[in-house]
Amino acid sequence: MRNVHTRRLGVHRLIMLVTMATGASAAVAGPIADAYRSQADRIIDAALTSDDAYTKLQHLCDDIGHRICGSEALDRAIEWASAELRKDGMSNVHTEPVEVIRWVRGNESCEMVAPRRQPLVMLALGKSVGTPPDGITAPVVVVADEDELEKLGDGAKGKIVLFNNPMPPYDSEKGSGYGHTVRFRTNGARLAAEKGAVACLVRSVTAHSLRTPHTGTMNYKDAPVQIPAAAVTVEDAETIDRMTKRGIEVVLNIKMDAKNHGPAMSANVVGELRGSTHPEQIVVIGGHIDSWDVGQGAHDDGGGCIMALASVKLLKDLGLQPKRTIRVVLWTGEEIGLFGGKQYAKDHADELANHVAAMESDSGAFAPKGYGVDCKDESRMKAAADQLRDIMTLMEKIGATDVSEGHGAPDVSPLQPEGVIVMGHEVEGSKYFDYHHTPADTMDKVNPLELKQNVAMMATMAYILADMPQRLGEKD
Ligand SMILES: [Zn+2]
Known part of the structure; x- marks a missing residue:
């Protein structure tokens, strides 16, 4: 074994020198990549020729449809995913109850009623209250941010406040500009209510629009009064902004049936590909x-759920049982409040060390x-990142080589303060926020080849993390 290993390392060093000489990417394969090259190739090849993920995603999207917290569709999705895990031969398949909240949108509309009549495209924000049955009719004041709202003084009283703050375009270095403007969606209603506004509209949080409204969650926190909050499209926000800047009074009528129905029960879905020698040690995907x-x-x-379901099925079908357990978790209630992620951290507190x-x-x-x-222990995070860079050299053929430090993903974030190494599966990000939280986030936007590549990356990574001799983040 040792000889084989040394020889492989030798060949790889040679390839390294060649790529460095030609100025190509200088990712360095280390001992983990060398030990797992043949398994990684098998996993990637199998993933790239399997339609399983696409078939599963098609069922979830077309037959079940959208799955808001507290809905029957979400219950059906949870049942279906559990059944798939059982059918695909996983162990310990069960659901874990999670208390969520049920918010129902109902009917809604937004119309410009002066200086001319025109329907606008609008989506209420999650957790917003509704309007009276006849709606709220009031003039609009447009502000770009908190400072402009402050400068209005009493000027927002009795009005509809529109936050028109453009999200910066995607930048290949800095990523999306989502973090710059999402706060108006989250906090806008509270800020506007503090100034006496009767409703709050936000420009949809996106850098690219085809008059598509983007919903998302909002929070009243300690707002003096709960006023209705909704998103309008970039195009409609800009129209109103241009008109009001020319001194024209724009009057809107907003009707929303939105209602908070209080607590409801949902569940996280769990299923495992049990480890052969250390089943108590867990890699969550x-x-x-x-x-x-x-x-x-x-x-x-x-897509994220299906990648995990398809990854464990792929490994099972290939007969690749790792030493540690790979546990699939499909968290519930993320969008409206990270309910499933927080509950998982509580329910599994006893085994987080594993x-x-x-x-x-x-x-x-x-x-x-x-x-x-990400990991709260920086030296473990650095050690883990180095091992991940080593592993990612196996995925050059699918164009995936990045490892970045200091961030994970939403539902695993409650595990980070407990010392768990958390990871975010990262993808090309230039189009995500075009579709995010809109009626356009549909199956046709998912490229079948890219979905296969995602399964290839997740299955390979999960297998190696669950099988390699040393624990991730530790030297040996
Ligand atoms: Zn999400």
């Missing part, structure tokens, strides 16, 4: 099974790029 109540939740986060890594894919199912890694 998964996504969130709930979605918004528009579109099909194809990229957010049907969680070798916990990864989630919640960035869409676009072309895979690599992994983000």
Whole structure:
């Protein structure tokens, strides 16, 4: 074995020198990649020729549809995913109860009633209250941010406040501009209510729009009064902004049936590919099974769930049983409050020391790029990142080589303060926020080849993390 290993290392060093000389990517394969090259090749080849993930995603999107918290569709999705795990031969398949909240959108509309009549495209924000049956009719004041709202003084009283703050375009270095503007969606209603506004609209949080409204969650926190909150499209926000800047009073009528129905029960889905020699040690992979109540939740986060389901089936079919357990977790209630992620951390507090890594894919199912890694112990994070870089050299053929430090993914984030190494499955990010939380997040936006590549990356990574001699983040 040793001889084989040394020889492989030798060949690889030679390839390294050649790639460095030609100026190509200088990712360095280390001992883990060398030990797992043949298994990784088998996994990747099998993933790239399997339609399993696409077939599963098609069922979730087309036959079940969107899956908002507290809905029958979400219950059906949870039942279906559990049945798939059983059918695919997984062990310990069960659901774990999670208390969530049920918020129902109902009918809604937004119309410009002066200076001319025109229907606008609008989506209420998750957890918003509704309007009276006749709606709220009031003039609009447009502000770009908190400072402009403050400068209005009493000027927002009795008005509809529209936050028109553009999300910066995607940047290949810095990523999406989502973090810059999502706060108006989250906090806008509270800020506007503090100034006496009667409703709050936000420009949809996206850098690219075909007049598509983007919903998402909001929070009243300690708002003096709960006012209705909704998103309008970039195009409609810009129209209103241009008109009001010319001194024209724009009056809107907003009607929303939205209602908070209080607590409801849902569940996380769990199933395992049990480890052969250290079954108590766990590598978690998964996504969130709930979605918004528009579109099909194809990229957010049907794709992430399906990658995990398809990964364990693929390994099982290949007869690749790792030494540690790979546990699929499909978390519930992420969109409306990270309920499933928080509950998982509580339910499994006793075994978190045995969680070798916990990864989630919640960035869409676009072309895979690599992994983000985070751990509260920085030296373990650095050690883990070095091992992940070694492993990612096996995935050059699918174009995925990135490892970035200091970030994971939403549903595994409650495990990070407990010392677990958390990981985010990362994909090409330029289009995600075009579809995110919209009626356009549908199956046709998922490229079948890219979905296969994602399964290849997740299955390979999960297998190696669950099988390699040393525990992730530790030297030996
Ligand atoms: Zn998501």
